[in-house]
Amino acid sequence: MTDALVLDDVHKSYGNREAVHGISLTVKEGEIFGLIGHNGAGKTTTLRMISTLLRITSGSIQVYGYDVAKEPDKVRELISYLPEDAGAYKDLTGRRYLDFIASFFATGAEKDAMVQKGMEIADLGDRIDSKVDTYSKGMMRRLLIARAIMPSPKLAIMDEVTSGLDVINAFEIREIIRSIAASGVTVIMSSHNMFEVEMLCDRVGLIDHGNLVLLGNPEELKNQYGAKSLEEVFVKVIKEAEGSE
Amino acid sequence: MNHLVNIIKKELRELLTPGSVISVLVMVMLFAGLGGLIGGEVDKAKALPVFGIANWEDGDIVLDDGTEWDVYTYFYTIYENAHVPASEIGNYVKKVELTGDIHDVMMENEISALIVLQDDFGDQIESIMAGAVGVYKPAVYQYYLYEPTGMFGSVSSTTVSSLVAAMSDSLSAFLIKSSIEDKSQYSFLSHPFYYGDEYLNTVVNGKECSGVTPQAIASAVSSSTMMIPIIIMIIIMMVGSIVISSMGSEKENKTLETLLTLPIRRTSIVTGKIVAAAIVGLVYGAAYMVGMSFYMSNMMNPLSSVGGDVSLADIGIVLTMTDYAILMLSMFLAIVCALGICMILGAFAKNYKSAQTMTMPMSILSMLPMFVIMFSGWYGSGMIIKAVTFAIPFSHPMIAVQSLMFGDYPLVFSGIAYMAVFAAVSILITVRLYSSDILITGLGQSKAVQRFKKGRRPGAGRSWMRRASRNIRPRGTFIISPGRLSPR
Secondary structure (H helix, E strand, O other), X not given: OOEEEEEEEEEEEEOOEEEEEEEEEEEEOOOEEEEEXXXXXXXXXXXXXXXXXXXXXXXXXXXXXXEOOOOHHHHHHHEEEEOOOOOOOOXXXXXXXXXXXXXXXXXXXXXXXXXXXXXXXXXOHHHHHOEHHHOOHHHHXXXXXXXXXOOOOOEEEEEOOOXXXXXXXXXXXXXXXXXXXXXXXXXXXXXXXXXXXXXXOOEEEEEEOOEEEEEEOHHHHHHHHOOOXXXXXXXXXXXXXXXXX | OHHHHHHHHHHHHHHOOHHHHHHHHHHHHHHHHHHHHHHHHHHHHHOOOOEEEEOHHHHEEEOOOOOEEEHHXXXXXXXXXXXXXXXXXXXXXXXXXXOOOHHHHHHHOOOOEEEEEOOOHXXXXXXXXXXXXXXXXXXXXXXXXXXXXXXXXOHHHHHHHHHHHHHHHXXXXXXXXXXXXXXXXXXXXXXXXXXXXXXXXXXXXXXEEEOOOXXXXXXXXXXXXXXXXXXXXXXXXXXXXXXXXXXXXXXHOOOHHHHHOOOOOHHHHHHHXXXXXHHHHHHHHHHHHHHHHHHHHHHHHHHHHHHOOOOOOOOOOOOOHHHHHXXXXXXXXXXXXXXXXXXXXXXXXXXXXXXXXXXXXXXXXXXXXXXXXXXXXXXXXXXXXXXXXXHOOOHHHHHHHHHHHOOOHHHHHHHHXXXXXXXXXXXXXXXXXXXXXXXXXXXXXXXXXXXHHHHHOOOOOOHHHHHHHHOOOOOOOOOOOOOOEOOO
């Protein structure tokens, strides 16, 4: 399988404070990769570096062979980033918002088809023509997922994608992620929901204080730590780390 | 009661941010400076005028009874009574030789007002007083050099006109003292020389305009140009608010991160925001211009007859099509400069509320040149005010209106060149900011701010502490799988 994403000894510093300490990992094409870790561990910073939003202090990130630092424009053509708590332009309707985003990727009939696909993913019915500021959190998330997926990115980067959603909405969004991965899209996502990560992800990486301290298949990690769930693995690893300090 | 105090404290903490306090302080300083500016202009207007007298040697009148009255002595006495030292009176009332063109003479002598006595002024009055037949009373001509020096710029010419009128009264009083039996001479005695508007000339752009007072020109220029600084100020404030608020909204609504990861160049995002705000600013500006022109025409019409109708076109103060094109270029560049500054400020806005606070410096920067142009004008300002006004890019279209009217093209083009450089630099800085982390992380994560915060912490600066901290192993450095971790 092709390497969709390669992080090589990636560091990120904010002034004198280093937030990410030399993370290296590879994500294969079509894989769903989960980044887990407690708040402030460096997950969002890592995802933002992959998304070209933050500059890499040292090391390198490659997306389908394109260097994020040297060819950010090429990388942006391949990725779709969905930040945590992302919003949409409140004065637009859902349809207009999708149309606005689609216009950066296609024109004419191709763009119309992309918008149609987005509307199908969002599945908002008549409310697609309502203004975005009238949407509930679940509806907004569905619209944003649709926005992220409709251009058929090669790499989807999703930060806390189901955070704060009710059971039904969270379930449906997980189904969407599963289906796009099945169609060949590589997904890297962060989440605090270990149940979700265990169900969805082919592999997970645990980040603690900017270091990648654990990497593997959820089943293998459970066996390795003699745990019943990924959540238990998470707790054991973090406690081990705290104990060693 | 404690709950109320808690709520008040919380509200005050939110409202009295460093940004809002600084804005209020700057506003206070601006108005204090403005008061000083107006006060300075009023003092200048109140100061004794400097003027020249030509043919002053013809102003000596000796009557048959041996009494004497002299024009120069008359003015000398006025300044002496105003406690001007005798050695300095010559600097106020200058004896001028008419060696050539009036304009050149005035420029050479550094005077903006010149009183010219008709040849044989004194002899003619003496002849009339002696009862000579066929001798007409002489005239006193006034020449003024028009300078576009703001609200009080034409006051000195009014004072000189008053001095000429007072001279007429003084001479009249002197003549009446001598006994004249011929009642037909009473009109001569009350007005011994001609000096009305028909004997008054104002030099504008090197051209003599007869019968036009500097006040009338100042009034006409002011009514046709005062709208421009106000409109430019409004446009700058509006486009500034639009751009900064747009950035604040992007951050508050969490749409900026999405926008920055779309396949679109940062320069396109910056340009798109600038162009859209410029279009809206120009539309608003045009709407205000139309509205204010109605307002001004209705306000000025009833007053126009008071100051005397002066057609600027008749006296050669007109803007050509080329001038309008230059003015539009100047306005366009001013808007681009404003947007450049706003994009930089907007990059630091955390949300819509902080964006609103950040519009304050823009408002101040646009108000300052407007007040300077209105009260003292570019040409009437001192060096420091000129330097500050020139440095603010939005000043230049405000200055350009009058500069173009009076043919000062070097000033207009230097302003345009300055704005072009300013706009280029501000856009370059904006693009760099949009490519940096600051847009996402804010200022709090920048090295400079962290160094500042570190410097404020107790014990900061103790080098042994810093050395010790380097030796402490950061948490979580026990990497389980060093090197690249690939799927099996």
